[in-house]
Structures are given as structure tokens and as C-alpha cells.
């Protein structure tokens with residue numbers, strides 16, 4: 001610990017903290033813009049490029065960026081002198097001088113950290129004038145990059161290169177032309193971008209944002225010749241409430257069901273139902289691979305890798321093409337739901353697949369890309385027609401003058417609205433593999449599980465491993481969340497340093513609860529954890545907590561698919577990967 005003074009207050013701070021952190025401890029919130037430190041993640045964006053957080057140290061003339069200056073014994077820090085405030089305002093004006101002034105129509109309006117600071121400092125005029133950059137916005141299926149709005153904070157670079165290890169974004173050019181770009185300035189779609197959306201989650205301005213498809217949803221809802229149904233992902237229900245005054249982790253699914261009904265959807269269904277279906281296929285595949293392995297078949301690919309996160313699917317396709325035999329071939333719940341809706345529900349309703357529009361609400365931006373993958377279309381008619389994020393649904397709800405606080409609760413529709421506890425935990429790290437283990441255990445041993453909670457598989461460590469007893473078998477399971485952590489795990493497996501029977505990878509910190517399409521959490525892992533705990537409480541409150549006991553899933557197999565892993569199930573519910 002060291003002792004120092006900040007604005008006349010005596011402060012004790014740990015030796016490795018920055019002035020910014022020490023000040024925060026005593027309630028002095030020094031404004032910052034480029035700084036980004038995410039709890040639980042080693043990397044910090046402390047390039048100190050924006051200079052908003054400057055402070056005076058020991059009366060010296062030069063000002064210091066508090067985000068990257070460490071505390072030292074006895075220093076006297078001033079954070080709020082008239083000179084410092086003047087410098088901050090000037091820095092802001094300089095940034096704004098080369099920033100579009102279209103705040104009213106910017107996708108980030110209301111959530112932009114630059115806009116907040118301009119308001120905080122009551123910037124009313126910009127003294128500086130000069131060139132304005134004129135980049136063309138670039139559209140990918142998931143993300144829009146508008147580099148005119150880039151303020152060179154480089155948070156996205158840290159996120160993409162250091163945390164996610166994707167290496168897609170880096171700073172180029174100088175002066176007014178300085179931006180963060182892709183290699184050779186190619187479109188995102190031509191890079192190894194996974195569309196994880198984590199760069200969007202940390203962009204303080206509107207330079208990186210989701211491709212908004214809410215207008216497509218509204219148009220579909222207006223078209224009376226179409227039936228429009230909606231599925232909502234596990235992680236959405238415990239995060240969307242934050243935008244309407246609920247605490248993170250509050251399960252507002254029944255209010256969301258009412259909101260979706262009032263928006264005019266013809267069927268309100270749940271991706272969770274399809275998560276149960278995914279487990280039927282994935283657990284069958286796991287059982288089959290394990291039994292072949294135990295029977296001495298050395299060619300069987302192990303570990304089995306859960307396959308529901310489209311960002312990691314793209315990551316493994318680009319980075320580990322030699323390992324494409326390990327992912328389960330089971331489609332993700334989003335795609336299983338839509339395949340069932342377009343191929344089975346349409347028949348039951350007596351409509352053609354062209355007459356049905358399937359909308360998904362996902363905590364994720366990569367799901368937009370997944371929905372657009374060619375293998376999930378039939379004659380250019382997609383299984384999932386439109387995928388929107390949690391944030392986009394918030395806008396739709398607000399536009400329709402609805403407020404989740406005052407809306408009554410209602411149930412999801414049958415038959416694709418009922419789920420088990422195993423399905424809902426898909427939305428947090430370790431949940432998919434835990435759900436699969438619950439079912440695989442009973443199928444492999446023939447016994448009933450006494451305790452369905454696999455505590456050893458839980459936690460927030462980026463890359464963790466546990467051994468689970470399945471009868472006489474010691475099943476070794478690996479879990480990674482965050483693509484940097486996934487890389488560590490896959491490298492170890494590839495090098496023969498780790499041997500797992502099954503692994504789960506989610507591209508985002510915390511799993512889907514921390515997805516790139518969720519309400520902004522500003523790097524606070526505590527919010528992500530509360531969402532995850534919210535999913536765990538739903539699970540424990542459920543009467544049925546194992547996917548294979550979902551009566552609507554059993555009925556689907558009986559009526560349409562014979563049994564799990566059957567030929568019919570394969571045709572409808574499995575996919576393939578491309579190197």
C-alpha cells in the first residue's frame with residue numbers, strides 16, 4: 001500500500017493501482033474515454049491516447065494521464081483545477097472537431113460515451129475547424145464499421161487482438177486519416193473476424209455497431225400474408241430488464257412474451273426449447289463417440305466440442321482447420337428451432353416455408369451471420385430469416401410505447417415454448433456442457449442422476465477443467481469462454497498436452513450472458529455474473545431439469561424424427577463445417 005493525496009483527501013491505495021483507480025476508490029470519478037479495464041481479464045487498454053483523464057501531480061506543469069500513471073508514495077494529485085478542466089474541454093473539442101455531428105441520427109445516440117462527456121462538460125461550440133474524414137461505412141452481416149466516428153481510443157484493437165486473439169483490427173494512417181482498420185483495409189467479411197461483437201461491446205462511440213434489422217422485422221409484421229414467429233435466446237431474459245429498471249439477472253421472460261405478443265408476432269416461442277433438442281443430439285453424439293472410443297476405435301474424434309456458438313465456429317474454421325472433426329455436428333439451438341419451424345411447423349399449419357418468417361432475438365451479433373450461412377437456407381429461403389440482438393428488441397419495445405415494468409406477464413406458446421432447467425443454463429459459461437452431461441450421464445449409465453448440479457463445471461475462470469464421474473468412467477471436461485482462452489485450450493489439445501473427452505467453448509466472457517448484442521455492461525464482470533446467476537436460479541426453480549425429459553421434445557421425436565441421432569434427425573438437425 002502507498003499513501004497519497006488526491007484533491008486534498010488522504011488516500012491509501014495498493015502499490016500497483018493507477019491514479020484513476022485510486023481516485024475511484026474515494027468516490028472521485030475522473031472522466032476517461034479510451035481507458036478500458038475489464039474485471040477478470042488481464043489486458044487493459046491503457047494506451048492513454050485520449051488525454052481526457054489528465055491530472056496534475058506534485059504541482060508539475062506537465063499533466064499526466066491518470067489511467068496509465070501508477071500511484072507512488074506521498075504524491076499530491078489534483079484532478080479538478082480550472083486548468084485541468086480547460087485542458088479536458090479542449091481535448092474534447094479537438095476530438096469533436098473531426099467527429100460527425102449527426103448525434104441525433106447516430107446508432108449510438110443516448111449510449112455514446114463521447115456524447116455523455118460533451119454533455120458533462122457542456123461543450124457548446126467547437127473552436128477548431130479543419131478537414132473531416134470521409135470514410136465509407138462498411139456493412140457486414142453482423143457489424144457496421146463507420147470509421148468517420150472512430151476516435152482512436154483503440155479499445156476494439158485491444159479487445160480483438162489481445163483478448164479475443166483474432167488479430168483483425170489495427171491502427172493505420174496518421175493525423176485526420178488515423179483509424180482502426182482491417183489488414184489491407186478489406187471488408188470485415190473478407191477477414192478472419194468471428195463477428196463475436198466484443199469490439200462493438202467496448203466501442204465508446206458509434207464507430208462499430210450492430211447491423212440493425214429491426215426495420216425488417218417491422219416490415220414482416222406489417223405483411224398480412226406472412227406468419228411471423230419469434231424465438232428468444234436463453235441469455236436475453238436475464239439482461240433485457242436492465243434497460244427497463246430491473247436489476248441484472250432478473251428473469252423477465254414472461255413480460256417479454258407479452259411485449260412480443262403486443263408487437264404482433266403470431267407465435268412466441270423459446271430458443272430454450274431448441275436447446276433441449278440440441279442436447280438430445282449432442283449427448284447422443286457424445287455417447288456414441290465415447291462408446292466407440294471405449295470399444296478400442298482409435299479413429300474416433302475426441303474431444304467432442306459443443307457447437308452452438310457461431311463466433312467460435314468461425315474461429316475454429318479459420319484458425320484450426322485441422323481440428324474440424326471434433327465439433328459436434330449438431331446445429332445450434334437457433335438453427336434447430338428454425339429448421340423445425342420451417343420444415344415441421346409449416347406442415348402442421350398448412351403453410352409454405354415462404355409464408356413463414358422466423359425471427360430470433362439473440363444476445364449475440366454472430367447469430368446474424370449464422371442465420372445468413374448458406375447451409376441454413378433452402379432455395380435462398382433462410383431457416384432463420386432475421387436475427388436481432390437484445391439491444392434491438394429494447395428499441396422495438398420502446399418504439400411501441402411498451403414498458404416491461406408495467407406489462408403483465410404471459411406464457412410462451414406451445415409447442416415450442418416449454419423448456420427444462422438444462423436448456424436455460426446454455427446462456428452462461430459451462431452451461432451447455434453441464435446440460436449435455438446431465439443427459440449423457442443417464443443415457444450412458446442407465447441410472448437416474450441424484451444431483452443434477454455439476455458444481456465442478458461451474459465458475460468464471462477463462463479456461464477450466466474438471467473430471468466428472470459417469471459410472472465407472474472418468475470424463476474429463478474442458479470449458480473456455482473468450483476466444484483467447486479458447487485458443488489456449490485448443491493449442492494444448494493440438495499439442496497433446498491436454499486430453500479431454502468433451503469441451504465447451506463460448507466466444508464471449510461469461511458465455512452468451514456477456515454477448516456482443518446485450519445491453520452494454522461497460523466491462524463490469526459483476527453484471528455478467530448476475531445474469532449468469534439469474535439463469536442458474538431459473539434452472540433450480542424448474543421441475544424438469546434434464547433435456548431428455550422435456551415432453552414436447554419427446555413428442556417431436558415420436559411424431560417426426562424417430563429417435564435422437566436417427567437418420568431423420570441427422571437430416572434436419574445436423575450441419576457441417578468449412579475450412
Ligand code: HC0
Pocket residue numbers: 232233234235236271272274275278308309310332333334335362363364367426427428432511512513515
Ligand atoms: Fe446463446 Fe445458444 S446459448 S449460443 O449463448 O447453444 O446467442 O443465450 O441462443 O443458438 O440456446 C446466444 C444465448 C443462444 C443458440 C441457445 C446455444
Ligand code: SF4
Pocket residue numbers: 143159160161164166167168169192193194195196197198199200
Ligand atoms: Fe475482432 Fe470480434 Fe470485432 Fe470481429 S467482431 S473484429 S473478431 S472483436
